[in-house]
Amino acid sequence: MSQIAPALTQNKGILSMTWRYSLAGNRDLRIDFMRGIALVMMVVAHTEVMSIFNIFTWERFGLTTGAEGFVILSGFMLGMLNRARLQKAVLLTISWGLYLRAWKIYRVNIIIIVSFLLLGYLPFIDVFEVTHFTDRFSGTSWSLYPVTPQIKETWFNIILYLQIGPHQTQILGLYIFLLLLSPLFLGMLQRGHVYWLLGLSLLVYGCWQRWPVRVTPSEFEFAFPLLAWQFIFVLGMASGWYKEELISFARTSPGKVVVVALVISALVLGFVAQNHTNPFMPPALLMHVIPPAEFNAFYHTWAAKNGLGPIRVLNDICLMVTVYLLLTWCWQPLYRLAGWFLIPLGQRSLYTFILHVYVVLAVSQFVTFDLWRQDWMVNTLVHATALGVLWLLAKYNVAARWIPN
Numbered sequence: 001m002s003q004i005a006p007a008l009t010q011n012k013g014i015l016s017m018t019w020r021y022s023l024a025g026n027r028d029l030r031i032d033f034m035r036g037i038a039l040v041m042m043v044v045a046h047t048e049v050m051s052i053f054n055i056f057t058w059e060r061f062g063l064t065t066g067a068e069g070f071v072i073l074s075g076f077m078l079g080m081l082n083r084a085r086l087q088k089a090v091l092l093t094i095s096w097g098l099y100l101r102a103w104k105i106y107r108v109n110i111i112i113i114v115s116f117l118l119l120g121y122l123p124f125i126d127v128f129e130v131t132h133f134t135d136r137f138s139g140t141s142w143s144l145y146p147v148t149p150q151i152k153e154t155w156f157n158i159i160l161y162l163q164i165g166p167h168q169t170q171i172l173g174l175y176i177f178l179l180l181l182s183p184l185f186l187g188m189l190q191r192g193h194v195y196w197l198l199g200l201s202l203l204v205y206g207c208w209q210r211w212p213v214r215v216t217p218s219e220f221e222f223a224f225p226l227l228a229w230q231f232i233f234v235l236g237m238a239s240g241w242y243k244e245e246l247i248s249f250a251r252t253s254p255g256k257v258v259v260v261a262l263v264i265s266a267l268v269l270g271f272v273a274q275n276h277t278n279p280f281m282p283p284a285l286l287m288h289v290i291p292p293a294e295f296n297a298f299y300h301t302w303a304a305k306n307g308l309g310p311i312r313v314l315n316d317i318c319l320m321v322t323v324y325l326l327l328t329w330c331w332q333p334l335y336r337l338a339g340w341f342l343i344p345l346g347q348r349s350l351y352t353f354i355l356h357v358y359v360v361l362a363v364s365q366f367v368t369f370d371l372w373r374q375d376w377m378v379n380t381l382v383h384a385t386a387l388g389v390l391w392l393l394a395k396y397n398v399a400a401r402w403i404p405n
Helices: 004-019 029-046 052-057 066-085 091-119 152-160 167-190 194-210 226-241 243-250 253-273 292-302 310-329 331-347 349-364 376-395
Strands: 132-134 141-143
Touching (some): 004 331, 029 066, 029 349, 029 376, 052 376, 066 091, 066 167, 066 226, 066 243, 066 310, 066 349, 091 167, 167 194, 226 243, 226 310, 253 310, 292 310, 310 331, 331 349, 349 376
Antiparallel strands (some): 132 141
């Protein structure tokens, strides 16, 4: 018996090592995997039918959405990549590149807005789902484009200031402004002022929670207020900048305590999320430990989606760390299960996100968006088809010459 125990321990160690992430190179495929997850969550949310995909993506593992993952991981990549670039180039050069990228995405956003405006004049194309926002619970819809004739100067202004456009791509407006602010963030990180950066970002976030104001006239401010969402972007950028230091800290005794605390917090908040009052989710899939009234009060006060409540921010951090740790320890089976699909989407995340609104439009020509109708097989096929089309486009770089990534 004494000989069997060491043998079992050794076998477990070998299994752990064979499962672990051990790929060499500058690109961290775990981040691409996570970006792929965020994209799938957003595509499923924007293709508004109720399927098996919703069961796993609609705030099921915590009070978090794909949009937060998209913003955090975008900041993470900018911090990680530009730390290396600033070893070889000056901040002014890096800043100019970021401004050019913001300008390119701005032009793409204008094209998206105008393209749906023009498509609306074609009698055989129904653009309702991309030109309106619908509250699926009440059925009330709001037009995101003018419903009355406008003079050309008005059209010029509302397009120029991104005051109209599909709600599915509003986050691009937020990303443009975050790119414009990124040189300031990178400059502070380069000078070692990370605590000043995080402190000021937290102060701005806290002030917005107390006195919510819009600082731009753009449409995205309703769903993604800049002063609130900049906080998780800065957190992501600082984490990407200090990635190696954070990983080294996680291997120390105090670091392990912090990691365990974050994982436990993610599990606790995951349990809380199972008590969601989502009316579209089958009741049998939800727990009812927390009374609905208490959950709703907690959710809208501390975990608000658009306003990015503090518990939601905490959940974002804890869940990101937990998923990254899980991918580190169980990379091989998870890669074989879903990595082949998620990584191409994650590596071309901006490209995929831009194209997804046109896929949503295409789906809406054949399927009526309705979250109350739980035709599980058909709706799951709809989501799988939409995701499959985007995967093929990303895999083979269709029109990649004109679409930024």
